[in-house]
């Protein structure tokens with residue numbers, strides 16, 4: 497089974513990337529395949545709220561998001577990954593999520609046969625890291641992730657959330673959480 501990961505962290509070698517490398521190890525050890533897309537490398541404009549997708553189910557903005565709609569359609573497992581920025585996901589992750597409005601329109605407005613499928617076997621997960629340890633630090637981002645998966649027709653499979661990691665390199669030192677991430681990877685493909 498293939499797992500498609502959208503990493504919203506702009507920091508190369510950052511905590512999200514390191515955590516995802518452990519998830520990837522788990523996926524691969526369970527016989528799965530993983531593709532990690534670094535959203536900061538792509539050109540994804542914010543949603544313009546033009547209403548175009550309400551009529552067609554297709555986004556009028558022509559940029560790298562076009563390829564991602566196609567990729568989403570081809571997999572049964574997705575991970576949205578992002579560090580916490582101001583109690584939410586990063587701007588890169590949020591632009592990607594907002595552009596899924598085209599898929600929301602297909603599902604809730606157009607309900608087009610053949611272009612839309614609500615498949616209970618398709619599951620989406622959320623992976624996140626945050627510097628602080630506040631009780632509610634992930635609440636906003638988890639809500640965004642859950643609503644994103646509803647919009648694109650995926651069930652919500654759960655989250656892997658790591659508090660208290662900030663500087664580059666801190667994630668790798670949290671050996672128990674890295675082992676937990678590997679187990680998380682195994683679980684999502686089995």
Ligand SMILES: Cc1cc2nc3c(=O)[nH]c(=O)nc-3n(C[C@H](O)[C@H](O)[C@H](O)COP(=O)(O)O)c2cc1C
Nearest residue numbers: 505507510511512579581582583626627628661662
């Ligand atoms: C612009 C910005 C906003 C942030 N906001 C929060 C926050 O609200 N709460 C928190 O716990 N950490 C916050 N952080 C810290 C990051 O979540 C933390 O450094 C994380 O480990 C970064 O992950 P990365 O290395 O994958 O980019 C913020 C960092 C930045 C750069």
